[in-house]
Amino acid sequence: VLTTDKPWEGIASAYFTVFHDDSRYRMYYRGSIPGRDDSEAQVTCYAESDDGIHFTRPELGLHDFQGTKNNNIILQGIDSHNFAPFLDTNPAAKPNERYKALAGISSKLFAYASADGIHWKKLRSEPVMTKGTFDSLNLAFWDPTAECYRAYSRYFDQGGYKGARAIQSSQSADFVKWSEPLANRYAAGVPMEHFYTNATTPCPGAPHHLLSFPKRFVPARKKVASIEEPGVSDAMFMSSRDGENWDRMFLEAWLRPGPDERNWTHRNNMPAWGIVQTTPDEFSMYVSEHYQWPDNRLRRVTVRRHGFASMHTGAAGGEFTTKPLTFDGDKLVLNYSTSAAGSLRVEIQDAEGKPHPGFALDD
16 A cells, blocks of 8 residues: 655664554655664655555645655654654543654653644653663553543563563653553463564444554574574464453464565564554554565455454364353354355353253253
């Protein structure tokens, strides 16, 4: 949907955010050639779309680049390294702060706000968070279930696997004062892996579920001999009810590099932050590809509505048991898919695992 080939963008453009706002899909991302993370030459770019598929760069006339303001730059400087905006759905949000963002590196995250999503200001000159590494995409959003702002940021877990890149969270009532960061918690036995980014978001239509799509980084692996820097990546999937304890039932990659050689180089296959609905039955998400190649770009991927993951078995068959379900009504509907020769049988059990009379497997 976008190739970062403008002079102010470059092959190190990254950290995309996409969200739906009334009749528009808004996109934000870093424009950058390779360089230092604290370079003042970094910019934040803005694009928009009517359908979530075809994006254009409006000429905003806000910032000069090489003698012209005919560009889509909304911010310049160090904070553009990882500027992460969102549409604030807090009912108490001020009209002139309808959009908010976190940005910053070197253990300093700053809070920004905007009335229109284009013109931004810092909410205060001091950083609002200082405990973390913050050198990737650190994001925040309003959680309507918990009725607070949540932030998910990057830190290095020195007690984990080789100082693993890891995810922590904080909460806030006003977007300025934040709680002490809490490391994501996983079940016993789940492997420690490098999570470079997290792309955490409330599930559209079911915000009591939090979904996360971390970019899993394997720093020592190298697959393309001509590229000097090692490291390969894929994308994972996990979910949470409370935002602190995360279910990693699916340890396989959610999104793989595939046959494209340029996706087997460092810092690729990074899910953008955001899930948008593009048809009644389709969710669209976005993933960055070809990092530091001439055609560095963002690709759209789709899933059926709420179809982020599923149980699967092969020809030999298999079985699984859901968690107990409490519901109103007189029927349960199961979403499933088989081959022409495939079939499915269901048994309804009580909370102790005993078949409900008349609804056993043999019935």
